[in-house]
Amino acid sequence: MKRQYFGTDGVRAPYGSATMNEDFAWRLGAAAARFAKGKMRTSSKDVFIGRDTRASGPSLESALAAGIASEGFQPISLGIVPTPVVSLLTRSSAAAFGVVITASHNPASDNGIKFFGSNGIKLTDSDESQIEHLLPVSPSVLSDEDRLAQKTDALATYLELTGALLPPDSLQNWKIVLDTANGAACVSSRTVLENLGAELTLIANQPDGQNINADVGSQHPEKMSAAVKTVGARLGIAHDGDADRCILCDENGDVLDGDEILTLLALRALKQKQLEKNTLVITVQSNLGVDAAVQAAGGRVSRTDVGDRYVIERMLAEGATLGGESSGHVICSDISPTGDGLVAALKVIEVMLETGKPLSELRRGLRKFPQLTAALKVKDKKPLESLPTLPAVIKKIESELGNLGRVLVRYSGTEPKLRLLVEGPTDERVQSAMDQLTAATKADLEVV
Known part of the structure; x- marks a missing residue:
């Protein structure tokens, strides 16, 4: 089912827009609670809510909590906490579900809402579609702060x-x-x-x-x-x-990006025979050099669509415990059921301590293929297959690169952007391909 409001990581939009305001937060909270009633894997009525430091967070939290409470659940505020804290506490406490009010890496003018099931794992596309179908037409009560309990030791x-x-x-x-x-x-x-x-x-x-x-x-x-x-x-x-x-x-x-962090951790785990299923899960966005490095060390790579929750779904399906994205989402599922920036950093430091090697040496395990990326802000996300120029240019470049590279063109799931990626055998060929893709995009779409 096609989703109207949810993107690759929850609902995200400028605060004050039609899909990120107090009325919509109330409706979304009520819809998520209705969905949870039909999917209850626990007898708990507790719902944990965390948020980041955006000024719009408290009022959205109050409205969201009121919507959740309207369906008979007990919303509990964890205050300002990292996303993985909500995931971990939801799972360890067997709460009904968890919610984080955040727009992740977006600017302060944006905000967002994403959900975790009682197992601490992000909801599936199908789950989110069902929530959208359960949205009430309008909130019956805008705010109900007295129903929002506080958990003061959330970080402990x-x-x-x-x-x-x-x-x-x-x-x-x-x-x-x-x-x-x-x-x-x-x-x-x-x-x-x-x-x-x-x-x-x-x-x-x-x-x-x-x-x-x-x-x-x-x-x-x-x-x-x-x-x-x-x-x-x-x-x-x-x-x-x-x-x-x-x-x-x-x-x-x-700088080391997520690909380098994941490769470093995977190679160390393979050497110690501790990489579950000998498998690293990454997305189509990751550099082809990751595949080469892991395969040379005796492991395998499994790729998914872009989005850390798709990585997690594949990890669960294949029994893998390490996966992530080039953007820096790193999932060590034996520790945390979602991406965790602090855990990722500590795991890298652990390798540094064990080997006595500096990070500049450890990172050499990944030899990246030449790659360029671009994110073009567009006025409208017209279906790519309907565009008159870009599909033909993509096909031409793919034919020229053959098995020596690849092209990835997709709309962002959280922003009004078209993302372009090219990998190839030389910097010159990659730059030429990117120039062609950019020109074709500007011919077909209004780039702002």
Whole structure:
């Protein structure tokens, strides 16, 4: 069933728009609760709600909670917490379901709502379609703050779990740069790393409701990289607004994306014979070099559509425990049922501790194919197959590249953008292909 409101990661839109306001949040909360009634895997009526640091979060939370309460559930606010905290607590407490109010890496002017089932795993496309069909026409009550209970110790379990991933005091004499994007991880990641003994240089750890992701975080690692070189840190860690992503940089300030993190972890696990099913799950967006590196080490790669929840679905289907996206979503499902930026960083540090090697050396396991990406903002998302120029150009480039490269053209599931990706044998051929794709896109669509 085609979804009208949900994208690749929940509902996301500018705050104040038709699909991200208090009325719609109430309706969505009521619809999710109605859906949960028909899918109850637990007798609990508790629903955990977390949010990031956006100014629009509290009012959306109040309205969402009122909609949930209208169907007989008990909404419980976890306050400002990373997305993986909601996932973990929902699963460990066997709550009815969990909700996070966040627009992830988007600017503060946007917000979003995404759901987790009682197992702590994001809902499927089919689940979201059913929720959309259960939306009431209008809210019967806009707000009902008295029905929203508070859970003040939401971070405690998460801090204990993540802090135990490394030996006590194992980061003594480690300098680390930490960029929390003025988002949900400002307290959690700092606390865990400092408790392990790290000396931190903090970036973007003063949220004011408007500065989340503002030229910082996983989308903008430049400040992190510069700080690593300035203070002589062993690595830098950057999250996005809700901290389910992780981008790193090595001691030289060179950035590692999700593909490099996943390859590093997969190669280490294969060497230790600890990679479940010898399988790493990634998306079609990941570099072809990941496949080559993992296969050379005796493993296999399984690819899915873009979206960390599709990665998780494939991991469950194949019995894999490691997967993720080039954007920095890294899922270690033996620890957390969803992407977790802090867990990803700690797992990489664990490899550094075990091997005694710097990150600049460990990253060499992945030799990337030449690749270019672009994200063109478009006025309308017209069906690609209906466009007069772009499909033919794609087919031409694919024919020229053969098995030496690939082309990926898709609309973003969360933004009004057309995403282009080209991989090939040389930088020159990749650039030529990207120029052709860009020109064809501008001929067919209104790029703004």
